[in-house]
Amino acid sequence: xxxxxxxxxxxxxxxxxxxxxxxxxxxxxxxxxxxxxxxxxxxxxxxxxxxxxxxxxxxxxxxxxxxxxxxxxxxxxxxxxxxxxxxxxxxxxxxxxxxxxxxxxxxxxxxxxxxxxxxxxxxxxxxxxxxxxxxxxxxxxxxxxxxxxxxxxxxxxxxxxxxxxxxxxxxxxxxxxxxxxxxxxxxxxxxxxxxxxxxxxxxxxxxxx
Amino acid sequence: xxxxxxxxxxxxxxxxxxxxxxxxxxxxxxxxxxxxxxxxxxxxxxxxxxxxxxxxxxxxxxxxxxxxxxxxxxxxxxxxxxxxxxxxxxxxxxxxxxxxxxxxxxxxxxxxxxxxxxxxxxxxxxxxxxxxxxxxxxxxxxxxxxxxxxxxxxxxxxxxxxxxxxxxxxxxxxxxxxxxxxxxxxxxxxxxxxxxxxxxxxxxxxxxxxxxxxxxxxxxxxxxxxxxxxxxxxxxxxxxxxxxxxxxxxxxxxxxxxxxxxxxxxxxxxxxxxxxxxxxxxxxxxxxxxxxxxxxxxxxxxxxxxxxxxxxxxxxxxxxxxxxxxxxxxxxxxxxxxxxxxxxxxxx
Numbered sequence: 246x247x248x249x250x251x252x253x254x255x256x257x258x259x260x261x262x263x264x265x266x267x268x269x270x271x272x273x274x275x276x277x278x279x280x281x282x283x284x285x286x287x288x289x290x291x292x293x294x295x296x297x298x299x300x301x302x303x304x305x306x307x308x309x310x311x312x313x314x315x316x317x318x319x320x321x322x323x324x325x326x327x328x329x330x331x332x333x334x335x336x337x338x339x340x341x342x343x344x345x346x347x348x349x350x351x352x353x354x355x356x357x358x359x360x361x362x363x364x365x366x367x368x369x370x371x372x373x374x375x376x377x378x379x380x381x382x383x384x385x386x387x388x389x390x391x392x393x394x395x396x397x398x399x400x401x402x403x404x405x406x407x408x409x410x411x412x413x414x415x416x417x418x419x420x421x422x423x424x425x426x427x428x429x430x431x432x433x434x435x436x437x438x439x440x441x442x443x444x445x446x447x448x449x450x451x452x453x454x
Numbered sequence: 455x456x457x458x459x460x461x462x463x464x465x466x467x468x469x470x471x472x473x474x475x476x477x478x479x480x481x482x483x484x485x486x487x488x489x490x491x492x493x494x495x496x497x498x499x500x501x502x503x504x505x506x507x508x509x510x511x512x513x514x515x516x517x518x519x520x521x522x523x524x525x526x527x528x529x530x531x532x533x534x535x536x537x538x539x540x541x542x543x544x545x546x547x548x549x550x551x552x553x554x555x556x557x558x559x560x561x562x563x564x565x566x567x568x569x570x571x572x573x574x575x576x577x578x579x580x581x582x583x584x585x586x587x588x589x590x591x592x593x594x595x596x597x598x599x600x601x602x603x604x605x606x607x608x609x610x611x612x613x614x615x616x617x618x619x620x621x622x623x624x625x626x627x628x629x630x631x632x633x634x635x636x637x638x639x640x641x642x643x644x645x646x647x648x649x650x651x652x653x654x655x656x657x658x659x660x661x662x663x664x665x666x667x668x669x670x671x672x673x674x675x676x677x678x679x680x681x682x683x684x685x686x687x688x689x690x691x692x693x694x695x696x697x698x699x700x701x702x703x704x705x706x707x708x709x710x711x712x713x714x715x716x717x718x719x720x721x722x723x724x725x726x727x728x729x730x731x732x733x734x735x736x737x738x739x740x741x742x743x744x745x746x747x748x749x750x751x752x753x754x755x756x757x758x759x760x761x762x763x764x765x766x767x768x769x770x771x772x773x774x775x776x777x778x779x780x781x782x783x784x785x786x787x788x789x790x791x792x793x794x795x796x797x798x799x800x801x802x
Contacts (some may be wrong), residue, residue: 260617289638300658300696302662303658303659303660303661303665304659304660304661305613305616305661305662305665306662307615308610308613309613339541340547341547341548341550341551341608342547342548342604342609343538343607343608343609344608344609344610344613347610363606366539366549366550374742379791389547390541390544390545390547391737391740391774391775391776392541392544392545392775392776393544395543395776409700418691418737419737422691422713422735422736422737422738423735423737423738423740423741426737440689
């Protein structure tokens with residue numbers, strides 16, 4: 246990892262907003278703000294996501310890192326609006342626990358993506374309706390409980406009906422505990438953490454944000 | 455069966471870090487009782503008598519070593535006045551958080567156990583299990599004061615509170631601790647043998663060991679000694695290896711451990727100090743064949759059973775409704791086949 250990204254990572258893990266802002270401000274290239282910020286933010290969040298996977302970093306640190314990164318990007322580069330090349334939506338299916346969605350939302354915004362937040366506690370039919378109205382290219386679906394994860398199968402079926410559905414990326418505890426579940430329910434991919442979700446969005450939207 | 459210990463004796467022996475006749479098995483089934491009685495999940499949990507009957511039938515059917523008086527995770531916040539959303543294919547979940555405005559913590563008062571119909575149903579179930587059960591431990595359940603706020607405020611708002619408002623966090627812990635102690639002791643008075651203290655937020659999956667030392671640990675140190683019976687601390691799929699010494703220091707008898715952790719390493723750290731409960735993957739269990747169930751049971755027994763101090767269970771404390779009875783029967787059968795002491799079939 247390059248030095249600014251490493252310094253940014255350390256500031257995020259220390260929950261040091263001032264240091265995070267300073268690192269990001271120093272890395273900003275006015276002629277290409279998003280690329281320069283992405284080179285710092287994405288590797289730092291990827292590293293923190295990996296460290297959560299492997300143990301040393303906690304969910305609380307992951308959450309605060311995403312929040313601070315998102316705030317820092319907004320402060321350093323408020324004029325460089327979100328990337329609009331692809332439409333991205335996110336929701337929590339059938340549950341009111343929205344932390345997972347929040348983690349991914351922060352990471353995506355910090356990486357420069359504009360994301361439509363459809364909220365939490367949505368039924369399959371309500372979320373399908375929102376997707377039909379909004380027509381995102383990528384839909385990220387967070388679940389907490391196994392029954393909600395299994396409901397993704399019905400969601401995918403409803404999204405197929407009009408003939409063109411978004412790429413569906415799923416995440417949450419059931420998919421982490423059962424690595425084959427995303428495939429079973431008909432999703433296109435699963436991310437084990439917010440950094441993986443960003444990488445998948447990059448992959449499905451054709452690369453850079 | 456001739457030569458078999460009663461479940462309570464089996465469990466007490468392993469808690470004493472000795473080898474009983476075989477590895478105790480806790481099938482922590484809740485909603486399966488509704489299936490057993492031919493009821494919907496909401497209807498089943500509306501009556502303590504239903505839950506007692508369900509637990510009695512499940513224990514007879516699978517031959518495991520406890521009765522589990524856990525209804526569903528948001529039961530406590532329901533008693534505090536929060537919305538609970540039922541569904542017909544899984545456990546009810548908490549709706550919108552109780553405390554959308556965190557400033558309300560300053561005047562927050564807990565429910566009185568004796569006045570709560572929700573908590574009363576659990577006490578009814580425990581009393582019926584005590585009266586009708588056959589010498590198996592009855593496991594009561596509380597949410598730890600440190601983990602309950604995930605359902606009181608929502609996870610995100612709770613993490614913000616911990617880091618941003620230590621004054622409100624301290625006040626919330628004080629209120630929750632009083633409630634937790636009263637609720638645990640009411641279950642013990644009704645006939646529960648032990649209390650399972652669910653504390654996933656203390657796991658290193660959620661907070662760092664340093665944060666735990668400043669938050670969940672002192673809460674447990676204040677709360678657990680006031681519970682007038684044995685306790686088990688369960689991390690509900692969260693990891694605990696890096697805080698195991700501190701967990702042992704709280705005086706709890708059992709740690710409920712994660713499928714994501716190395717059970718043999720945990721056993722090496724726990725041996726003679728704390729009993730391990732776990733760590734079968736309840737989510738993956740849904741699609742296990744009988745052979746897979748047997749292999750998983752054998753692996754867990756080989757890793758943690760020698761010497762006692764081990765109870766086989768799922769890793770979350772609530773087996774999903776979608777896990778078929780055939781898998782549960784295969785697990786129980788595998789324990790009877792491979793869990794008999796001495797465990798002399800392992801390489802180690």
